[in-house]
Amino acid sequence: MSISSPKWGLGRSLLVLSPCLLAGFLVALREHYCAINPRTNLPQISEARILGYAKYLSEDIGYRTVGTHEHALADTWMVQQAEEARRNCERVVNQDKGRKLQCEVWRQEGSGTHRFDMMGEAALQELSKCVLLLSLPLTGRVFILSDLTNIVVRISDGTDAGKEHALLLNSHLDSTLPSPGAADDAISVGIMLDCIRVLVDTPAWSPAHAVIFLFNNAEESLQDASHLFSTQHPIAHTVRAVINLEAAGTTGRELLFQATSEEMVEAYSHVPRPFGTIFANDVFNSGVMLSDTDFRQFEEYLDVPGLDIAIVGNSYLYHMRKNFLVITRANRCFTQNMGENTLALIKYLTAPGSPIPKLANFERKKPHLVFYSLLSHFLMYRFSTAKLIYGALFLSALRLTRSVWSGQPRGILAVVTGLLGSILSANAVALIMQHGLGKGMSWFAGGHFAAIGLYAPATLLGGLASQLLLRTTDEKTVFSSVVILQAAAAVVVQLLNVGSAAMFFIASIPLFSSLLLNNLVFATRAGEVSLWAYVWGQSVQLMFGTLFLIPTLEVFVPLTGRLGNVPADNIVATLVSILGAQAMPLAIPFAHRFGRNSLRQMVIVLSAIALASMAIYARKEVFDEMHQKRLFVLHLENVTTNERHLHIASADGAPGFHELVTDISAQFSSPSVAEADPVPLIMNEYNADWDSLYPFSAFLSPYKIELSKDAHYTSPWTKSFRLVATNDVVDLAAGTRSFTLQVDHPGLIWTVISFDAHVLKWNLDNNPPAEYARHHVKEASFYKIDTWRLDLVVNGTGGILFNFIGMQENAMWPGKKAVKAQGGPAMQVLENLDAWLDEKTGGTVDAMLIGCVAGTVVV
Template sequence: MSPPPHSRWGPVRSLLCLAPLLLGVPFLAYKVNYGLPEPIVDPVNPSTGLPQLSEARVLAHAKYLSEDIGFRTVGTREHALGDEWMIKQAELIRLQCEDAVRARPGRKLQCEVWHQQGSGSHRFDMMGHRLYKTYVDLTNIVVRISDGTDAGKEHAVLVNAHVDSTLPSPGAADDALSVGIMLECMRVLVDTPDWEPTHAIIFLFNNAEESLQDASHLFSTQHPIVNTVRAAVNLEAAGTTGRELLFQATSEQMIRAYAYAPRPFGTIVANEVFTSGIILSDTDFRQFEQYLNVTGLDIAVVGNSYLYHMRKDLVENIEPGVAQHMGENVLGLLLHLSSPESPLPALTEGYSRPSTVFYQFLGQFVVYSFSTAKILYALLFTASIVFVRLTYVDPAPALRQGKSAFGEQVKGTIAVSAALVGAFLNVNVVAFIMAKVLHKQMSWFSSERSCVLLYGPAALSGALASQLLVGRVRERTSFTAVLLLQSFLALVGQLAGIGSAGVFALSGFPILLSLVLNAIVSKPGDDISLWSYALAAFTPLSLGAQMFYITLDVFVPLTGRIGEEAPAEHIIASIVAGAGSYTLPLLVPFVHRFGRRTILRGAVLFSMLTALAMAIFSMRSPFDAMHQKRVFIIHMENVTTQEQHLHVAAADGAPGFDILAHSIARQFSVPGVVPEPVSMNTWNNDWDTMYPFSNFLTPYKFDLPLKPEYMDAPEHDFTVTAVNNKIDTAAGTRSLTLKIYHPGIIWTAVTFDAHVLQWALDNNPPDEYTRHYIKEGSFYGHDTWTVDLVVKIPEGDPDARIRVNFVGIHEKAMWPGKKAEKELGGRAMALFEEFDAWIEKETEGKVDALLLGCVGGITTV
């Protein structure tokens, strides 16, 4: 492909020659990354007469839960309706199972159903904050399918989805989609005449995940069959499009089991990013690890996560094929785990950190152990060093002091490293200008990959500019330096236990192969063949493109809910620079092929493109009707002062929220008010129903004019009292039961300062005088919960009185969840109806508002 040196092609012609590869491989990766199967409608295969998983049935279940029943927030009437419907579905499966056995006498098949109900409490540290949860009479629906024998029930896999939805969302994808998939899997398994499980499958339809995983805690700590669970498969959704992603896996056996799915899709990179805690999210998988000590898989739909916990999480927005893909994968996984070849009997030792590399490469799911990885990467690094040394040619043989191979590689390594540093520095300079100078941060938000157009040219111009400082470097030297760096990072990263380091080995192997072939077909001193570039670039192009797709799918929408203080612009810019550097590792040798003049021209060109991109993106709005800004609205009634306030907050750093706050003040607050941000500190308890997520909010607080139509409040008798009160002066302690009575109020939270010596929540209260947060989530109609305390009597306060902040949500005052019965929501719902229509018009549909009618106050007990 490469002509002789005297007729060397220029950069434009060379790029045109490589263009099919540079464009075609990322496109191929895109097709693989987002390819979905055709949705199936018929529940029975017309050719075989056997049952098959039907997307139409999955979505019908999801639609009934999310739209016919509606917003199933824990504690609401709709939540209770979801529980009732789920019990009926479980009983239908049990009857279907009995019919199947009668149709084939002797078939080893048994379906058991439990409707678990219970109360409990647990510590739930999140986002660096200590929090306690308590719950009363929450429910789970549990179905166990087995062969009916004790031996068949000894080792079981738990598959879980949650029936409830979160505060502002109908939850079609999150998580009614997974509920529908589990129901379909049960139907297909039971109706398959020849299927008999060797090992049991426990289907847990847990009824309170969004209230901080209360129901999975209930199952894990109180259900009678938990001691048979050997592994857990958790099904979730943080989006509505694309393939389901294996983003958390905790044993090699379960990862290899996942390979039996017809279309496995996952990568250790996503696994290690999620488990690192960078992504501030969590799933029921945490409870299964912590209380059951089991290994397992966490699987979720993550594409288009703009709709995650939003009003538009509706069935109509779930991409065709999503349910089919996820359902068939889950079914294939369960068939393997329930078979004689299942790893379940070997998983009795419980949870341990995984030591397995796994990734998706052009449709193939590759799995190998850390031990194998260390051997492979060590061989790659050794072979790279040997090859570079054996093929080294002194660039100045006529001089007495020619450069050594080591000296050449040091210069090449400096050049390659400088390009990486230059890319990161330049994108972050551009990010600073966009955010702090132009005040146009998050202009890329409405499209996951548009940020590449803004920061891609900046990364390239920074990388090229760095080469002007490095000086002249031989093409071959920088090419081999890339090989040595990739193989070194792979080996060192793997020795440190970072499985993601395998991506460097995956690009390093083809680079080594390309150099070996180049040495065979060319003479020493010749240019690196363009064929060698093509061969070496194929893997990083495909894997790098996949990194871009998956990473940006998660992180771009995430910037809309990580708080105003988070450096969203710099996070996205750095992701573009990092993934781009991996995708185009041969940029440095390629530009040094043509010399300083070409590098300078390239740097100038990409700098101009960067300026043009900044100008264009500065004119863009971050939000549109399908990529909305999240705004949180609380109508607060203070029972202590009898005041009403409107609290407004956002969870992102995009410009314009202060302008929106002023518009809200003009429309809904008292005349002449100037809105000021309220500090979100430990003393701001108005947002405690959303704690600890509330720490990411930027809130404003407005006085409300007492309009006549806002005066009718829902009835409530929200009180916090102390009973069973005893003072032990000798021990210096006070024992009491904190009693919270909240008829018609849900998601209650209390906050108080005390030195707690003992309580019913756990055996390890903080050994100091500090602030305590306790939140509640209970079943519909349950209006009382208690906490037993023993506190240290402070000096100078013999009664040890405790000042308690309390807050909760009117069950009838949540918009749009309670829109159908708005007249029962009193003044909050009257305000919300007006506010929702106003903000829709004011922002042209670019805002999704969560509207909560809350009541709170302060008391001393």
């Protein structure tokens, strides 16, 4: 019996299809996870050097939180590395007198202010209403930077003309509060340093346009140092484009997730191993990612285009304690690959004929360019071209399917019903797991493949079961409807100028070609669909679909562990169902191939598989040692009330958090409240206890536990952490008051003040809210900078109540373990709590443990 015959049974057809589908899936995985590094006889990027730099920063120096001693050590080390690079440059030039090469080094130090509204306050407020159900402020927060630093290296040909237009490379030296930051961002620092070495040591290389390497020293305190460079450095005005190197994960390929001009996309097309899509670009720009980088400061204050590139794999350990080099070595070749891509960009953009000079008159607008990497190739074309080729494919699909037009509405209904059934079925499983069985996020510890394992059977089940609700439809009609709908979606979405329409176009190509081959080659009788059409169309589309599905889940599955109390199960279920249906579009016509009896059999088998999958996942633990729960713990000493509390918060909606807080309370709280059931608090702009973690604090679910008082303890912070008014002048006639608020905070970092007032004028910016409002001002400063000031003119002549809070520089566990005796009572409690958590949870919790000092004062 011929394979072209539709008389083959379900079992034999699946037996033929299975290895082909598996091959498509495996090809996609190999493409996603494998990197190839070319070799030449010229100086090469050295993985060993890059990892050596990252090891020194993350392990030898350690937690480089802005304002700490370790932060200052990293600054000193970076200056040494920059000066060494300059001396090597001079040595090379002295050896080759004809070499046009000059290396300059600056250590920038400065202060300033800037407003930071994550995603924009309006967008954040809207998101809180629609998704997070939180009450978030509309007022912006203003940040003060005090004597922060940048280390800058410029390489040029030494001429004024060569320095007139420059490319900026950026990475950051500091690490975030609970993390040593091997990937974020020590790897990028190492890559930039090694690029300097390779460029200088490459014979005859000389840049036609300068390249500026910015090692900024305060990104995690909300992009303070990149703002400092953009607004105050003397060579900032020469920057024409930026390449920002970041991390939102710990291993794997680096993803191009922002590209803001056609010229920069064209430049990226020349890297040896591209990995980026317009789909990722559209997702990030939509605000769904709830993330931001230094790229924002360069775009806003330098008004330049660029590329934002980040390591995104294994995001479970992003901003966590285990972000050490031992973890990043899991995929060693990707470090070198990122370095080679970066080097290729530098060489292209600094060469004669580079588009860099043309970008001096850059107009900020969304680039109308479709781009995506596919099977190691980088494709790009303009929106106008996309509309033409998508439209041509759609018209060709209509022409190809004209023989089945009479039944097309029923075929389209079958496909649409299948998609809706897939989404509903996957979300039904999510609701049952979360609310029925109390096993929400049971897929988290298993990673993105575990999410596929739970929701893929339900997705397929819903798609096929929905067909039982419809009248029997001709297989070829449904097959044709899939082709038409994919091509139509590409056209419609592209007409809306959304470049992600390419996802539908890419899917249309193997589907259209399989139907064309079916009609011309495969089919032996009119109206039949050969099994070869499924072999070709579905296996190729499964490969393409997997290349969209895997990186999307790689980002979003770990992200659900830090989005707050959101319906994580439904978010992931919806992603798996939509992208899974896109990867398996021919499952619906295949279901109509064998009649309703066979369809019922498939539904019964899939139901059993889905139930078995749910039973297996119901027994799984949500977190393990490599996929940990994030816990945020503040030991807060209130110098006004002389009370001490543990503030505990979670950033996920997984079950068991309340029970964990209850156990912590029973173990650590004062005897008077040890038996009481902890009550969750509301997180809003008046919960000043979490102000030091803004804006991430908006997504936390907090509790507050009272600690016992020590009658013999005398707080050292009562007199040292103080707010006083100087130059205080009251204008009774105008009904206003002007004064300078001086904040002294020796031994404390990341201090924040919050207050209610109608501010008429301040020294932060020119547009304080024109009304009585809640204000938050946050400070970030270099090590041992202990005072900052705020000039205010307010409507009213009375005193103002200020909330104030700061983090103890020597009370961060385990970052300050070496000097724990200097952390006082806070460090003792945090050390004991960490040991208790490790034993209680078996290492499945990663806790950010920080000692804070807070209080209130009327000024």
